[in-house]
Amino acid sequence: xTNGAKILITLFSLGMIVISFLIGWWAKKKATTAELYFxxxxxxxxxxxxxxxxxxxxxxxxxxxxxxxxYSSGNAMTYWMLSSAAFAMAYIILGKKIRAMAEVGTVASxxxxxxxxxxxxxxxxILMSIIIFIGSIAYLASQIKAGSELFSHLLGLSPMIAGxxxxxxxxxxxxxxxxxxxxxxxxxxxxxxxxAGIIIIIAFFSMTGGFGEVLKVAATAGTVASGEIVKEFNAxxxxxxxxxxxxxxxxxxxxxxxxxxxxxxxxxxxxxLKDPKDMPKLGLYAxxxxxVVGFMAVxxxxxxxxxxxxxxxxxxxxxxxxxxxxxxxxxxxxxxFVYAAILAASxxxxxxxxxxxxxxxARDLPSALGIKISPxxxxxxxxxxxxxxxxxxxxxxxTSGNMVAILGSFGWGTxxxxxxxxxxxxxxxxxxxxxxxxxxxxxxLILNIVSLILDRSGFKWPGSVPWYVNVITASILVTVVVxxxxxxxxxxxxxxxxxxxxxx
Amino acid sequence: MKLKGKTTSMVxxxxxxxxVITLCxxxxxHIVGMVLGVVLMLIHMMLGASRNGELDKKFFIxxxxxxxxxxxxxxxxxxxxxxxxxxxxxxxxxxxxxxSFAWTVLTYWIGGMLTLTAGFVLYKDLWLSExxxxxxxxxxxEINQKRGLAK
Numbered sequence: 280x281t282n283g284a285k286i287l288i289t290l291f292s293l294g295m296i297v298i299s300f301l302i303g304w305w306a307k308k309k310a311t312t313a314e315l316y317f318x319x320x321x322x323x324x325x326x327x328x329x330x331x332x333x334x335x336x337x338x339x340x341x342x343x344x345x346x347x348x349x350y351s352s353g354n355a356m357t358y359w360m361l362s363s364a365a366f367a368m369a370y371i372i373l374g375k376k377i378r379a380m381a382e383v384g385t386v387a388s389x390x391x392x393x394x395x396x397x398x399x400x401x402x403x404x405i406l407m408s409i410i411i412f413i414g415s416i417a418y419l420a421s422q423i424k425a426g427s428e429l430f431s432h433l434l435g436l437s438p439m440i441a442g443x444x445x446x447x448x449x450x451x452x453x454x455x456x457x458x459x460x461x462x463x464x465x466x467x468x469x470x471x472x473x474x475a476g477i478i479i480i481i482a483f484f485s486m487t488g489g490f491g492e493v494l495k496v497a498a499t500a501g502t503v504a505s506g507e508i509v510k511e512f513n514a515x516x517x518x519x520x521x522x523x524x525x526x527x528x529x530x531x532x533x534x535x536x537x538x539x540x541x542x543x544x545x546x547x548x549x550x551x552l553k554d555p556k557d558m559p560k561l562g563l564y565a566x567x568x569x570x571v572v573g574f575m576a577v578x579x580x581x582x583x584x585x586x587x588x589x590x591x592x593x594x595x596x597x598x599x600x601x602x603x604x605x606x607x608x609x610x611x612x613x614x615x616f617v618y619a620a621i622l623a624a625s626x627x628x629x630x631x632x633x634x635x636x637x638x639x640x641a642r643d644l645p646s647a648l649g650i651k652i653s654p655x656x657x658x659x660x661x662x663x664x665x666x667x668x669x670x671x672x673x674x675x676x677x678t679s680g681n682m683v684a685i686l687g688s689f690g691w692g693t694x695x696x697x698x699x700x701x702x703x704x705x706x707x708x709x710x711x712x713x714x715x716x717x718x719x720x721x722x723x724l725i726l727n728i729v730s731l732i733l734d735r736s737g738f739k740w741p742g743s744v745p746w747y748v749n750v751i752t753a754s755i756l757v758t759v760v761v762x763x764x765x766x767x768x769x770x771x772x773x774x775x776x777x778x779x780x781x782x783x
Numbered sequence: 784m785k786l787k788g789k790t791t792s793m794v795x796x797x798x799x800x801x802x803v804i805t806l807c808x809x810x811x812x813h814i815v816g817m818v819l820g821v822v823l824m825l826i827h828m829m830l831g832a833s834r835n836g837e838l839d840k841k842f843f844i845x846x847x848x849x850x851x852x853x854x855x856x857x858x859x860x861x862x863x864x865x866x867x868x869x870x871x872x873x874x875x876x877x878x879x880x881x882x883s884f885a886w887t888v889l890t891y892w893i894g895g896m897l898t899l900t901a902g903f904v905l906y907k908d909l910w911l912s913e914x915x916x917x918x919x920x921x922x923x924x925e926i927n928q929k930r931g932l933a934k
Contacts (some may be wrong), residue, residue, distance in 0.1 A: 354884050354887065357884075357887055357888075357892075358887065358891070361887065361888070361891065361892035363892060363895075363896040364850070364892075364895040364896040364898075364899045364900065366900075367896070367899040367900040367903045368824060368827075368828060368899060370903070371828045371831050371832050371899075371903060371910065372827045372828055372830070372831035373831055374831075375831075375910070375911045376831070379919060382919070382920060382923055383923065489879045490876075490878065490879035490880050491876050491878075491879025491880075492879070493879075494872075494876060494879065494880070494881055495872075498872035513870040513871075514868065514870060514871060514872040514873065514881060515865070515868065515869055515870035515871070516870075517880075517881045517884055518861070518864065518865040518868070518881045518883035518884055519861035519862075519864075519865055519881075519883040519884045519886065519887050520861070520865055520883070524811070525811070525813040525814075526807075526808040526809075526811055526813050526816070528813060529804075529807070529808055529813040529816045529817050529820070530808060532817055532820060532858075532891075533804065533816075533817070533820045533823075536820075536824060537820075537823070537824060537827070540827075555911060555916060556907065556911060556913065556916060558907075558910075558911070559900075559903040559904040559907040559910070560904065562899075562900050562903055562904075563900050563901075563903075563904055566896050566900045570892075570893075570896060573892075703827070704794065707790070707794070707827070707830045707831060708790055708791070708794045708830075709790075710790075710791055710794075711794075740809075741808075741809035741810070742808045742809040742810060742811050744805065744808035744809060748805055748808060749805060751801070752801045752802060752804075752805045755798055755801050756798055756801065756802060759794060759795065759798045760798075775926060776923055776926055779919060779922060779923070780919075782834075782835050782836065783834065783835075783911070783915065783919055
């Protein structure tokens with residue numbers, strides 16, 4: 280890459296960071312109450328919330344990691360990346376219930392909803408908060424690592440300097456404006472991702488001539504080698520399943536689709552919507568924007584397969600470089616938008632999980648432990664924790680590579696295993712008891728940790744099914760079974776107003 | 784469609800489905816697992832879309848049922864065309880895609896998204912009407928007044 284290109288990419292990306300900061304700065308005047316600062320409760324319309332939800336869901340892994348997986352193992356992962364219908368499904372399942380809970384009582388966090396549903400059961404709140412906190416830190420660290428290393432590699436800076444510049448600004452505006460700035464900046468970053476996606480998709484078609492040409496190349500290229508790096512091609516590689524065990528494809532369909540309704544970045548946005556009757560529009564905006572970003576990841580993988588198969592670039596030594604190989608081949612305009620998209624994806628997801636983890640420490644855990652803190656003090660405490668967690672995460676993610684990789688296992692599935700019993704079962708079924716949900720959470724926490732240890736020691740799960748599927752199933756099963764033998768927070772013990780939400 | 788009184792049965796069914804789908808994954812029965820996954824999602828959407836224990840038939844007939852048919856067909860057709868051609872070049876393509884993958888793009892991704900999202904927008908009142916929401920808020924207000932609460 281030329282120096283001129285590097286300067287332009289840096290300026291372009293810097294522009295995006297500055298605009299994000301200005302949005303965050305402007306938003307701080309709106310974050311006047313705890314409900315607004317922590318939850319943006321009932322504040323935004325469907326367009327803003329839709330783009331924000333999509334941007335927080337589509338992490339840097341979606342833009343960088345997924346094309347690499349598709350390049351190396353074929354189409355099975357498209358079930359995950361093309362899961363755009365999941366937003367409408369999530370809102371149909373839980374949208375009105377979550378939004379309605381914000382009318383029942385003060386709702387500024389997921390912990391507040393848990394309190395309302397389970398009569399302030401502190402153990403449910405504590406356990407759910409711990410699991411979500413672990414998942415949040417895992418997401419946060421991986422976004423910081425991805426964004427910092429990307430720009431350190433580009434500019435020849437130390438990753439620590441790149442990390443503190445990019446994520447230092449993010450920490451500042453997030454601390455100032457809380458979730459109000461979080462939602463607005465994520466919507467802006469989502470918009471950048473969509474623009475980048477449209478440009479990359481057009482570039483793919485003009486470069487390859489379409490998917491038929493890629494299939495022809497895959498069918499005829501055979502074995503392409505460069506030194507010790509070998510890439511095998513055949514037409515079957517581009518069928519629906521690729522070369523992964525097909526049970527993995529099954530998982531990659533089920534977990535992202537049903538898991539979307541259990542992701543904090545989707546759940547918290549449900550109560551950020553001003554008018555619940557706009558939920559279908561929210562689904563439309565989130566799905567359409569997700570379609571563009573999801574398809575971008577697919578065309579990047581197909582583009583690189585085309586280039587390698589035709590011998591225009593050598594086979595990739597590291598599949599995670601697929602998006603850079605594609606952008607480098609296309610030239611400066613693609614590089615500009617690819618880097619901006621990756622930065623936008625990492626910033627939007629990082630800011631979401633930074634506020635979430637700080638809110639758990641400053642608000643949810645103290646209240647679960649019976650420590651009463653005034654709303655203004657909660658906001659001040661959260662600002663401090665955003666700085667502390669943010670700075671520690673930068674240092675941790677850039678100095679403990681192995682730990683980040685280990686923590687990275689706690690992601691989507693871990694969050695889903697904690698939220699599914701509490702919110703999905705709890706708000707759809709009035710007989711879900713507090714004891715049942717608590718048991719499900721205990722099982723989730725223990726099995727997440729045990730599974731991680733087994734996974735790291737090389738244990739192979741039956742059918743190559745990812746371990747989090749077993750954990751999710753176990754936590755749901757235990758929640759439902761224990762609910763049949765217990766009574767807490769059901770029947771007369773269930774608040775009349777919450778019963779109305781379940782029936783709504 | 785009256786779901787009142789059937790909610791517990793539907794929750795039990797969905798829990799059994801989670802277990803069976805996981806076992807399908809363990810034993811390599813991915814298509815059975817995926818089709819049962821569609822049933823699992825359908826149950827959740829039926830519960831989520833019902834109002835006072837009743838799911839409007841229209842909402843079930845569109846968008847829920849066509850979505851379920853599209854996805855079930857998608858998985859079965861993907862499997863069929865994958866097994867038909869193996870690693871060989873297929874003798875036809877759909878919009879340039881391998882026919883097995885074309886079903887992922889056309890029915891799982893675009894078809895599924897458009898059916899569910901457009902149906903949700905078109906029939907939003909069958910999911911939550913203005914009247915439902917106003918009634919809910921009024922009832923809340925009455926309860927709050929009785930209890931002497933602000934919210």
